[in-house]
Amino acid sequence: xxxxxxxxxxxxxxxxxxxxxxxxxxxxxxxxxxxxxxxxxxxxxxxxxxxxxxxxxxxxxxxxxxxxxxxxxxxxxxxxxxxxxxxxxxxxxxxxxxxxxxxxxxxxxxxxxxxxxxxxxxxxxxxxxxxxxxxxxxxxxxxxxxxxxxxxxxxxxxxxxxxxxxxxxxxxxxxxxxxxxxxxxxxxxxxxxxxxxxxxxxxxxxxxxxxxxxxxxxxxxxxxxxxxxxxxxxxxxxxxxxxxxxxxxxxxxxxxxxxxxxxxxxxxxxxxxxxxxxxxxxxxxxxxxxxxxxxxxxxxxxxxxxxxxxxxxxxxxxxxxxxxxxxxxxxxxxxxxxxxxxxxxxxxxxxxxxxxxxxxxxxxxxxxxxxxxxxxxxxxxxxxxxxxxxxxxxxxxxxxxxxxxxxxxxxxxxxxxxxxxxxxxxxxxxxxxxxxxxxxxxxxxxxxxxxxxxxxxxxxxxxxxxxxxxxxxxxxxxxxxxxxxxxxxxxxxxxxxxxxxxxxxxxxxxxxxxxxxxxxxxxxxxx
Numbered sequence: 001x002x003x004x005x006x007x008x009x010x011x012x013x014x015x016x017x018x019x020x021x022x023x024x025x026x027x028x029x030x031x032x033x034x035x036x037x038x039x040x041x042x043x044x045x046x047x048x049x050x051x052x053x054x055x056x057x058x059x060x061x062x063x064x065x066x067x068x069x070x071x072x073x074x075x076x077x078x079x080x081x082x083x084x085x086x087x088x089x090x091x092x093x094x095x096x097x098x099x100x101x102x103x104x105x106x107x108x109x110x111x112x113x114x115x116x117x118x119x120x121x122x123x124x125x126x127x128x129x130x131x132x133x134x135x136x137x138x139x140x141x142x143x144x145x146x147x148x149x150x151x152x153x154x155x156x157x158x159x160x161x162x163x164x165x166x167x168x169x170x171x172x173x174x175x176x177x178x179x180x181x182x183x184x185x186x187x188x189x190x191x192x193x194x195x196x197x198x199x200x201x202x203x204x205x206x207x208x209x210x211x212x213x214x215x216x217x218x219x220x221x222x223x224x225x226x227x228x229x230x231x232x233x234x235x236x237x238x239x240x241x242x243x244x245x246x247x248x249x250x251x252x253x254x255x256x257x258x259x260x261x262x263x264x265x266x267x268x269x270x271x272x273x274x275x276x277x278x279x280x281x282x283x284x285x286x287x288x289x290x291x292x293x294x295x296x297x298x299x300x301x302x303x304x305x306x307x308x309x310x311x312x313x314x315x316x317x318x319x320x321x322x323x324x325x326x327x328x329x330x331x332x333x334x335x336x337x338x339x340x341x342x343x344x345x346x347x348x349x350x351x352x353x354x355x356x357x358x359x360x361x362x363x364x365x366x367x368x369x370x371x372x373x374x375x376x377x378x379x380x381x382x383x384x385x386x387x388x389x390x391x392x393x394x395x396x397x398x399x400x401x402x403x404x405x406x407x408x409x410x411x412x413x414x415x416x417x418x419x420x421x422x423x424x425x426x427x428x429x430x431x432x433x434x435x436x437x438x439x440x441x442x443x444x445x446x447x448x449x450x451x452x453x454x455x456x457x458x459x460x461x462x463x464x465x466x467x468x469x470x471x472x473x474x475x476x477x478x479x480x481x482x483x484x485x486x487x488x489x490x491x492x493x494x495x496x497x498x499x500x501x502x503x504x505x506x507x508x509x510x511x512x513x514x515x516x517x518x519x520x521x522x523x524x525x526x527x
Contacts, residue, residue, distance in 0.1 A: 022146065022225075025163040025268070026144050030141055035256045038109070039075075041107055042084070042187055043076065046107070048191045061133070061137065066247075066261035068245050069201050071092070072092040085185065114255050141258045142257065144258070145163065148298065164176075173250075174248050175212060176214055178226075178244065179205045180237075180244055185201050204235075245259065269297065275345065284354065284355065299336035302314075303337075306351075307332065308351070326353065357383070357422065358428050359419045360378075366436055367479055368409060384423050387419065389417075391415070391417055392416045409438040412438050412518050413519060414437050416431060417436060438519075454524070459525070465511075474516065476491070
């Protein structure tokens with residue numbers, strides 16, 4: 001067994017009420033498959049007659065009967081003619097020996113599921129192969145087998161997946177055999193005229209001489225998955241002509257339970273079951289959804305239909321992102337097909353398409369003195385279900401309530417407020433920069449003396465601001481109760497600044513006084 005890498009054995013326990021993980025093997029009880037292991041040789045004059053019988057059995061029982069043709073090295077019948085290829089292998093020698101064969105050995109001959117048919121004889125003449133294969137195929141099997149093979153032309157790596165599903169309890173130890181054979185090999189053949197084409201010629205075994213033990217549970221409802229890889233680089237085989245045979249053996253009596261075979265690059269098929277998922281069932285208008293095929297049974301074709309979607313259909317296993325441009329509830333259907341059958345799943349109202357929220361909020365006031373509070377109100381549209389507030393400079397700084405409790409600002413400054421509103425269809429973020437203006441109390445931080453004097457308050461239209469020095473203040477802004485600037489006064493040389501407010505309506509105003517060190521806020525009343 002050259003260049004063989006046994007990768008990984010994976011077992012999954014299946015329950016009748018649960019979902020199965022198999023892709024290549026049926027879970028329904030089936031009859032046994034016939035496994036014919038033929039012993040043949042190029043110098044065996046009667047072997048072509050045996051080849052005819054074996055070929056007829058396979059032709060009459062597609063998918064039920066499988067074979068491998070051994071050319072054991074411990075027989076004079078298998079020695080190649082001069083200039084011909086050598087089909088001999090040492091691996092079959094242990095099988096083509098007494099007393100394992102029985103009391104004798106001869107060619108053409110074969111094992112039929114390695115059963116000891118009469119008087120302890122496993123080896124049988126070609127006249128009995130057909131009837132014994134029919135007997136085997138009429139018996140119920142405690143296990144089913146499926147297989148998938150792929151061959152990478154670039155790396156020349158053969159990958160094999162074998163699935164075994166137990167439909168009944170198997171208390172005895174089971175062994176797995178996996179082997180490669182090649183078709184259309186040409187050589188001289190005794191008993192035939194001219195060049196002769198050989199079929200199902202044994203090439204490689206991917207397991208030990210007497211198979212590998214299945215260590216996973218072999219109880220009813222168990223699925224055993226076995227994976228193998230093999231590097232064919234140095235083999236010289238024409239892989240397109242090759243096939244893989246796998247079978248399981250009951251170690252209590254040495255009999256093959258059942259088996260399966262496929263050509264390289266092919267798989268067995270079970271009737272598919274259409275299954276799919278989506279990354280999100282709730283999508284905002286104009287948004288996209290990504291669908292994933294999760295069908296079992298190894299489908300070979302797919303037909304998607306997306307009600308209300310763009311595109312509205314696809315024949316790809318993985319369709320492109322589907323865009324939904326109109327609010328509503330829409331169905332999705334998937335039909336999958338393989339050589340064993342077709343399956344369709346149609347889910348109505350599967351996709352819920354709606355409008356994400358538009359974040360909006362208001363505050364009862366935006367111009368306050370330090371230590372005062374602000375009450376915020378959520379005004380978002382499209383029915384948010386969650387809110388995330390962030391109040392720069394506020395206490396508390398965050399809230400997840402729709403209408404948060406009063407937020408207090410204890411440090412003078414100008415602060416941002418943001419709200420993220422979310423519903424099933426998406427989210428919206430609104431950031432109001434420089435939204436809350438918090439003024440000081442008119443006292444320098446480094447001294448307990450006033451930096452300025454503001455008078456008169458209330459005012460009849462003239463407002464005077466007297467600074468400690470010409471460098472104490474930089475700018476004066478008068479704002480209405482909505483926070484809008486109604487007058488801006490740039491400081492000019494001189495300690496006394498005069499503001500003419502006579503054009504403003506009577507009411508409450510805020511005077512924002514900026515210095516090098518802070519922003520101060522004074523409330524004034526204009527009569």
